[in-house]
Amino acid sequence: MESSVVENIVIVGAGIAGLATSLALHRLGVRSLVLEYSDSLRVTGFALTTWTNAWKALDALGVGDILRHQHLQLQQNVTTSLSMGQQTSSLCLIGTGKHGDGEVRCVRRQLMIEALANELPSGTIRFSSKVVAIQESGLFKILHLADGTTIKTKVLIGCDGINSVVAKWLGFKEASFTGRYVIRGDIKLMNNHGLQPNFMHFFGKGFRSGVLPCDDTTVYWFFTWTPTTEEKELVNNPGKMKRLVLEKCEKMPSHMRCFIEKTEAEDILTSPLRYRNLWELVSGNISKGNVCVVGDAYHPMAPDLGQGGCCSLEDGIVLGRYLAQAFCKKGETEEQYKEIEACLRKYAKERRWRNIDISVTSYVLGLLLQGDLKFLAHMRDKVLPHFLAQLLVKKSDFDCGKLNTSD
Template sequence: MESAVENIVIVGAGIAGLATSLALHRLGVRSLVLEYSDSLRVSGFALTTWTNAWKALDALGVGDILRHQHIQLKQNVTTSLSMGQQTSSLCLMAPGKHGDYEVRCVRRQLMIEALAKELPSGTIRFSSKVVAIQDSGFFKILHLADGTTIKTKVLIGCDGINSMVAKWLGFREASFSGRFVIRGDIKLMNNHGLQHNFMHFFGKGFRFGILPCDDKTVYWFFTWTPTIEDTSPIRVQYMCSTRTHHLRGVCEPHRHLTYVEEKELVNNPEKMKQLVLNKFEKMPSDVKCFIEKTQAEDILTSPLRYRRHWELVLGNISKGNVCVVGDAFHPMAPDLGQGACCSLEDGIVLGRYLAQAFSRTKHAKEIEEKGEIEEQYKKIEASLRKYARDRRWRNIDISVTSFVLGLFLQGDLKLVAYVRDKVLPHFLAELLLKKSDFDCGKLNTSDEVGMI
């Protein structure tokens, strides 16, 4: 059977894939998004959406849609549970280099739906799982689980942390950081009564955050490094593949840990909820009640993984007519809250460069008839190299900073805890704002591109 031919195929209909497709659409370039599930994947509860993400959402034309559905956060308030006192308060609405700061906790489902609704009908093809990638001259042939094939001029991997496209480019499996995150979401019948603040709490070896999405929805998260005691009666075994120094509460970058019974840990929301509550002897009762009221089906636990930093420096973000975006490119620790934000940036930058390879004056049939496929391939390759060049160091900066920050925020060594609680709280809060003070730019429609 002859393969269907597409100009651009995006694998994955998550935030990165939809943002990339919408960026291309705004610039008059069609794409096909392949999604393995039978509908949009809207799990994941909420995302801290910082200033840089709002710049990207505005460029995509969905910023105001989401603003009207979510409240703006006014302050970042940090409290040390070991000291029993507030240690920092920082305004989240101050002016930055790229305009006033803007921080909101956005429900993931609403962001996914807002992006998808702006795409032309038929852009997303569901139940389309890619199982193999094959070279074919200046094209890539994608083999799907249902036996069909698709031939494409450009392949963009937005297929998440276990990306097949990233593996094809030579990236290794994302590394386990040694930490887990528990996320919870609660939607109340009445107003929750919380102030419009991002509240951070730090304790012995853990970090907790709670923030309102709107007047009735509250999102919370808890990150920690499990111990045998924490996960009992779940038996957790550690295997270390390299020689390491063991520092309680700190997971060094070179240490490779495997949780033999990781899935069992992840699939016990009730036990995870109780674990969080057991940690919070000094937690204010008005905050603790939100955890208590969260239903088991609204709690998710997952390991925190990251791309080894040397891979981000040396790896192939693009190769020929293939590239990666979002978590397929830079899975990272959530300590800056920038994973999804950087994915949106990626989509804007890639869309802007890639659109330049598709000219309004030459449609696909004309290119084939005139034997200019090789010329267009070179333009595509150059566009993807520019994207890789622009995004590599921005994402390295965010990823490395997030990783190092996580060591400080969760370390329970006395010296680390002292520095975190007494010396660095305001600096750390400012760092969150500083890394979000970035503008990936608008989608420039003045280029000679058309709907092809």
């Protein structure tokens, strides 16, 4: 076994949450080491709807304009009931809110990950570094890696996703299954796709789907539903999942269905939707001593508000701001540990209720949007469309603040 390397801050996971946290710390003059289990940046997931709150965070990190220039700004959220065969709602996405003008773009996940990673100093991300165990060592934590390496750190931040080793160490249980799945697809065309810059929402019996342009030639689509027992057996077959979507969305306008039809099997991904139950969100240890969790490791959520990645960016800004305060002060190891512990508690306190609000609202929204009962379907098609569209905008009208330790 290699002798322990000593680090000030170790972040487990080089996804959106981990890279945003590391970059926030870097902008504030604090170095961190990011451990990533894979041998390169993970860019699965194709794209994510990036709302106003996320753009404020990306601007604070200094990468907002890089991504703006690569993606179209969406103008409207247009809702269509496939059961009724008509448009039921249209809401402007660029109106002025409490925290300024709205801004929504469908951002390719690879480009966001690369934009964040490219701003970090060389050597910040260590690939092929899987954490298998966490050990106490006085005021430090010792991380045991799969290759036999051990790393001693003053601060441990878990950004390692839905199956987080760090969250488990903090006492969180395995995330719960919503009963629903999402199928995601991505297609890049040779020519302009011809779509208006809108978020096209479609609702049918027991499912929700969406088609969004990312740029002039790239289109992202998704489909969420509660599968039957027979359908569950097919979730690992992209070709059959594609046929399922086309069958369910047979009433979708042909110029929208064509993007699904043209998507190659290797560009289709099916995943179960998971969430953390309310009691764990309220009472769980977001931080304990010099350890905390960020992003999906803390609050995996259903995608019905499109806020999973957005809230992860917010987390990174807030944590970076607080944690930098602890490293700006000089002192003995024990004094610094107490300062770190206090800063992580402040982060946990600030982020807990924001993430509870988004997580619980997303879960309830999913039940309403995909409810198969006649009453719920009637409410969704006749009463809720405009309210739900407004909710998407309202929850994204949020500013996590700038990157300075005087906030």
